[in-house]
Amino acid sequence: MSNSEKLHARRSAAVARGIGSTITSYVERASGGTITDVDGREWIDFAAGIAVTSVGNAAPMVVAAVREQVERFTHTCFMVAPYESYVAVCEQLNELTPGSFEKRSALFNSGAEAVENAVKIARYATGRSAVVVFDHGYHGRTNLTMALTAKVMPYKQGFGPFAPEIYRAPMSYALRDGGLDGKTAASRAIDMISSQIGAANVAAIVIEPIQGEGGFIVPAPGFLSALAEWARANGVVFIADEIQTGFCRTGDWFASEHERIEPDLITTAKGIAGGLPLAGVTGRAELMDSVHVGGLGGTYGGNPIACAAALASIDTMRAHNLAGAARRIGSVITDRLSLLAARHPEIAEVRGRGAMIAVELVEPGTINPNPTVTAAINRACHEAGLLTLTCGTYGNVFRFLPPLVMDDETLNRGLDILDSAFARVLA
Known part of the structure; x- marks a missing residue:
């Protein structure tokens, strides 16, 4: 049994069921744009604690x-x-x-x-x-x-x-x-x-x-x-x-x-x-x-x-001019998502500003929400070590909120995982 599995068993016995979590891995440390769990697995963080850790999880100042x-x-x-x-x-x-x-x-x-x-x-x-x-x-x-x-x-x-x-x-x-x-x-x-x-x-x-x-x-x-x-x-x-x-x-x-x-x-x-x-x-x-x-x-x-x-x-x-960093991150994400949208008609729209970007998934040729595919791609991202979040009234939107201190190499590695997850689920 992994350390995360042991912690999850303890959680089940101690924490109210109404408190949910996106992943079942438990964090040991985090910095910049990555999270490391108690089993040593690294995750690329596209969530930032839901737009909280913009300056990083352990900013020196x-x-x-x-x-x-x-x-x-x-x-x-x-x-x-x-x-x-x-x-x-x-x-x-x-x-x-x-x-x-x-x-x-x-x-x-x-x-x-x-x-x-x-x-x-x-x-x-x-x-x-x-x-x-x-x-x-x-x-x-x-x-x-x-x-x-x-x-x-x-x-x-x-x-x-x-x-x-x-x-x-x-x-x-x-x-x-x-x-x-x-x-x-x-x-x-x-x-x-x-x-x-x-x-x-x-x-x-x-x-x-x-x-x-x-x-x-x-x-x-x-x-x-x-x-x-x-x-x-x-x-x-x-x-x-x-x-x-x-x-x-x-x-x-x-x-x-x-x-x-x-x-x-x-x-x-x-x-x-x-x-x-x-x-x-x-x-x-x-x-x-x-x-x-x-x-x-x-x-x-x-x-x-x-x-x-x-x-x-x-x-x-x-x-560190993090407003400028947000614009740079947003430009990289938007460019990659636009290429993804050109290959997958399930993506109806790429939208957002700065480092607050999303894609909305639909049934191809319609604007009918597609929460099933959204959830499947989200799981595929998690399995590959990318922490992503979904949102939207209909549960069919991916939101991307990386820390504003994330470097381009980490950002692009995360986007590569996302690209592969789309290809895997929609093949």
Whole structure:
């Protein structure tokens, strides 16, 4: 019995069955773009912990900062005895996020917690209750964020009732909406909001600039800007969920920059702290400061170790131009996937930005989702030592999220494995 098999037996006896894992190998160490399991097997990592370890799994600056902070103190709770690193992270978020207006930030533990607090702030500031989200969106696993999330299985099945006053509008999804241009798709959504909810009742629009779990859906140009303009004209808070897209992943610090939109509030997590749990809400000062003292917070929010890791991660992103690295990685992946698509009609679309790229698989000659082939290719990749992830409302999308520090040699080795997996399954 291998070491991973022994650990898996222990897991079965100790860990709740509802916690799933992509592979059954257990990690012993990881760095850059590879993971080594407890049996010495190396995996090429196209997942980055779901867009978390953008600076690598053991980035030297992050390791040093964490070590130094652990030796000083691990926790005091910022709400009890504050410390400088929390303030410094907020200063960085205020500087880096799009928008020339005065900003404030608050720190939390997870992406779902950030989204939940952004909604709280929007409702408090506007005095309204309705929240608009979009088809295929994913925002978390708490009760409120499950209500915001579109996909039922596995995220919502059996967990209701959910929080009220959540309304879903149609997304711009070129492959599945007849190729509507961005302004037309936005008009469709705005008409629905106006007629079925009423602008005066809407506290916030919550949207991912590029949808993550929903399938790496990139809205048509003009869609986001038209929604943001409508929101501004109607006193609606525009919340950009940049939890998966933020911190250089799409080739800029934030995906909102691609369409030159300035969200009222931005939620961040995942890539912010080199693998440590940290999240934030950043936005217009008048919105963030509208909430009464004590209305925001949490025992672990902005933990000093996570803050030290975040500051070191941001320094690493700057020092190594990881936004530029994301563009380079994305170019390599897109070129290879385009060649793959030319050979396999099952690939309906190659899409994404920077190092956030996906392919959607269909039944050839149609746009009918093909989750069976997607799952088979995913298994073939895992068998060959490439850690890949699937996503999409229909389970038929491959998403590629390599660490932004991955070198070209490792990247191309991974793409070679992917190429072979497609050939093997579709032969």
